[in-house]
Amino acid sequence: MQYKSQKIAQNFYTAAVLLFLVQVIVGIVAALQFMWPDFFFLNFNTVRTLHINALVVWLLMGMMGATYYVVPEESETELWSVPLANLQFWATVFAVGLVIIGYIVMGINPQANMQVFGTNLLNEGREYIEAPRWADVLIVISVLLFLFNCVMTVLKTKKFTAVQGVLLGGLTFLALMYLPGMFYTKSMVMDQYWWWWVVHLWVEGSWELIAAALLAFMLHKLLGTDVKVLAKWMYIEVGLVMFTGILGLGHHYYWIGTPKYWLWVGGIFSSLEPIPLLLMVWDAFRTTRETRAPVSNRLGLYLTVSHAIFNFVGAGLWGVVHTLPQVNKWTHGTQVTTAHGHLAFYGAYVLLVVAMIYVTLPSIRGVKEYNQTRGYLSFWWMTISMIFIVITITGAGMVQTYLERLFGLDYVTVKANYNLWFWIFRAIFGAGFLVGVLILVVDYFKLGKEKA
Amino acid sequence: MSNNAAKNLFIYGSLLCFVVLIILTVDTMGTLKDRAPEITEKVDLGKQVWHKYDCIGCHTIFGNGSYFAPDMTKVTERKPLDYLKKFIMNPRAVKPGTAMPVLGISAEEADNLIAFLVWTSKVDTNGWPPKPILALGGNKKESAGEALFRKNDCAACHQINGMGGTAGPDLTHVGSKRPDINWHMRHLKNPQSVVPDSAMPPFEDLTEDELADLAGYLIEFK
Numbered sequence: 284m285q286y287k288s289q290k291i292a293q294n295f296y297t298a299a300v301l302l303f304l305v306q307v308i309v310g311i312v313a314a315l316q317f318m319w320p321d322f323f324f325l326n327f328n329t330v331r332t333l334h335i336n337a338l339v340v341w342l343l344m345g346m347m348g349a350t351y352y353v354v355p356e357e358s359e360t361e362l363w364s365v366p367l368a369n370l371q372f373w374a375t376v377f378a379v380g381l382v383i384i385g386y387i388v389m390g391i392n393p394q395a396n397m398q399v400f401g402t403n404l405l406n407e408g409r410e411y412i413e414a415p416r417w418a419d420v421l422i423v424i425s426v427l428l429f430l431f432n433c434v435m436t437v438l439k440t441k442k443f444t445a446v447q448g449v450l451l452g453g454l455t456f457l458a459l460m461y462l463p464g465m466f467y468t469k470s471m472v473m474d475q476y477w478w479w480w481v482v483h484l485w486v487e488g489s490w491e492l493i494a495a496a497l498l499a500f501m502l503h504k505l506l507g508t509d510v511k512v513l514a515k516w517m518y519i520e521v522g523l524v525m526f527t528g529i530l531g532l533g534h535h536y537y538w539i540g541t542p543k544y545w546l547w548v549g550g551i552f553s554s555l556e557p558i559p560l561l562l563m564v565w566d567a568f569r570t571t572r573e574t575r576a577p578v579s580n581r582l583g584l585y586l587t588v589s590h591a592i593f594n595f596v597g598a599g600l601w602g603v604v605h606t607l608p609q610v611n612k613w614t615h616g617t618q619v620t621t622a623h624g625h626l627a628f629y630g631a632y633v634l635l636v637v638a639m640i641y642v643t644l645p646s647i648r649g650v651k652e653y654n655q656t657r658g659y660l661s662f663w664w665m666t667i668s669m670i671f672i673v674i675t676i677t678g679a680g681m682v683q684t685y686l687e688r689l690f691g692l693d694y695v696t697v698k699a700n701y702n703l704w705f706w707i708f709r710a711i712f713g714a715g716f717l718v719g720v721l722i723l724v725v726d727y728f729k730l731g732k733e734k735a
Numbered sequence: 736m737s738n739n740a741a742k743n744l745f746i747y748g749s750l751l752c753f754v755v756l757i758i759l760t761v762d763t764m765g766t767l768k769d770r771a772p773e774i775t776e777k778v779d780l781g782k783q784v785w786h787k788y789d790c791i792g793c794h795t796i797f798g799n800g801s802y803f804a805p806d807m808t809k810v811t812e813r814k815p816l817d818y819l820k821k822f823i824m825n826p827r828a829v830k831p832g833t834a835m836p837v838l839g840i841s842a843e844e845a846d847n848l849i850a851f852l853v854w855t856s857k858v859d860t861n862g863w864p865p866k867p868i869l870a871l872g873g874n875k876k877e878s879a880g881e882a883l884f885r886k887n888d889c890a891a892c893h894q895i896n897g898m899g900g901t902a903g904p905d906l907t908h909v910g911s912k913r914p915d916i917n918w919h920m921r922h923l924k925n926p927q928s929v930v931p932d933s934a935m936p937p938f939e940d941l942t943e944d945e946l947a948d949l950a951g952y953l954i955e956f957k
Contacts, residue, residue, distance in 0.1 A: 316803075317803070320836075326793075327803050327834075328793045328801065329789070329792065331792050331793075332789065389789070393787075393838045393839055396788075396789070398783070403787060406789050407786060408785065408787060408788070408790065408791060408792075409791065410791050410799065410800050410801070413789065445742070469774045469778075469779045469782065470767060470771065470774055471782060471797070471851075471854075471855055471858075472771060472797075472858060474782075475797055475799060511738060515736065515738045515741050518738065518744070519736070519741050519744075519745075521745050522741065522745035522749070525745065525748060525749035525752055526748050526749075529752040529753055529755075529756050530752055530756060532756065533759075535799075538797055538798055538860045539797040539798075539799070540767065540797065540858040540859060540860055541763050541766075541767070542762075542763055542770070543861055544759075545759075545763075546861065548759065612862070612865050613865065615863065616798030616799070616802070616864070617802065687867075688864070688865065688867060689867055689868055691898070692897065692898060693900045693901050694804075694805040695805065696897065
């Protein structure tokens with residue numbers, strides 16, 4: 284670490300790994316509710332809201348922390364304002380805490396989710412963006428403060444590097460794409476139309492820009508590869524991400540009441556979405572192979588390459604198999620989507636943030652060497668468990684597609700009888716994933732504080 | 736390709752794609768009115784009920800949402816509205832053992848929610864969800880009772896040998912449980928006359944002969 288202010292990243296990382304733990308614990312509760320819906324004091328909808336919101340928030344916290352680390356290094360100067368970054372961090376933690384309390388209150392007493400000034404007080408009732416409107420405003424303010432701080436840092440030395448250009452560009456795009464989720468429409472069709480702008484243009488647009496920028500940053504930091512070469516491939520990757528991803532949005536507009544031409548637009552462009560992700564895998568392997576110097580942070584490199592691979596497999600392959608309208612007509616709204624969601628988020632973003640932590644944390648803690656054993660152990664517990672979770676949910680999705688959609692069996696019958704074993708195995712592998720996360724959390728707090 | 740060329744391709748390519756997206760969005764917004772019925776105040780209030788109780792935390796609508804409970808887009812097409820109202824207000828009184836909890840939805844809220852779901856069922860969704868293809872096969876001769884069972888879509892709520900809905904009781908062994916044909920005829924005509932809390936709608940249009948055929952078909956399931 285060259286600049287003291289980069290240390291602020293650690294606050295964000297700590298919040299991220301702790302929320303990751305919370306996310307996985309409530310995920311296991313949700314998995315058990317597939318078998319015993321009533322065993323927990325909160326209903327499934329509240330537990331799932333906590334599961335997916337914790338995910339989004341901890342990934343964003345991780346990305347913000349990573350950015351606070353990257354920007355001073357690229358700009359070759361201290362962060363514009365550390366107190367502002369601290370304020371932004373604690374304000375975010377406070378707002379997230381309030382939102383979580385709100386969800387739990389609503390879970391206990393649904394009537395508490397009353398309308399105030401035309402919006403719901405505790406939960407907007409819209410998947411992923413359940414946070415109420417007052418929280419939306421706080422989130423936007425927080426992200427704007429964060430971006431302002433980063434941009435001011437860049438302006439101090441005016442070193443507009445490619446990596447921070449794409450990184451900050453991606454984050455600005457992310458902030459802008461939150462806005463289409465912040466107004467009410469009377470039509471459910473329009474509601475979902477704009478809602479997909481937020482969800483899709485985040486995970487298949489702006490977040491992939493951030494991932495490509497951080498991938499280039501990590502490869503440079505770990506291997507010392509020429510920035511120019513990395514930057515060129517990064518531009519090609521993000522160019523293809525945007526070319527396929529923006530109109531790939533159409534694959535969400537097949538069946539929600541929008542015109543038929545979306546079947547063509549979505550089918551064609553979203554089928555191409557795996558290409559940039561495959562390019563990222565090739566990029567990671569090529570860069571690694573061409574490096575002759577020994578790599579000291581082997582675990583960091585291991586995680587970086589794994590992120591590239593599982594981004595392609597989870598977001599790319601598991602997505603493309605059901606993206607054509609001819610297939611999607613039968614699989615849409617089944618567990619096939621859940622399987623894709625789990626592997627995509629794990630590969631594209633969980634491993635990205637975990638890799639970024641292992642690449643930057645040693646220097647934040649001021650060590651060159653650190654004990655990498657637990658890091659590998661945690662990676663394998665998480666990855667093998669996730670692969671099996673995805674296999675079980677994919678199996679459940681295929682059974683559901685055949686029996687419910689093709690055969691005409693009732694939804695509840697398929698879920699309760701035919702898919703029961705899939706739910707049981709999913710919960711068991713969920714426990715395996717929790718083991719991996721616990722090792723990660725322990726390792727996070729111990730890293731650099733014991734003998735290498 | 737030089738770095739600058741790659742950068743320009745990224746920036747201007749993205750902008751071009753975004754412009755195309757905006758043009759398609761404007762066009763789509765213009766067509767939505769013709770693809771769905773008018774949104775009355777009741778439908779809008781029903782949508783607000785949908786959001787208030789975070790229904791999407793368990794269900795899907797237009798196939799989007801959670802995958803814990805059935806899709807609601809076309810639910811009003813096959814399920815009687817009175818049944819839905821009773822179920823929404825007190826699910827476990829209507830169907831013991833259901834995963835759906837009692838949320839405290841009022842009668843007025845339930846009416847509005849159903850109006851909203853009737854609206855979603857009429858949206859042109861490009862043919863989604865598709866009709867099951869394998870269930871349409873078969874060309875065996877069916878009895879008059881079986882034909883009535885199919886015509887009245889009894890399978891929307893009742894299951895026989897694993898096929899059919901789970902909203903009402905399973906009829907696979909209904910003949911052993913209720914062997915009396917007269918009971919069935921009275922029940923079909925007016926369910927509440929024999930089962931006071933029943934959420935099943937009356938089938939008043941059936942003639943005496945039809946009632947006898949359908950009831951006769953049912954008691955064969957031993």
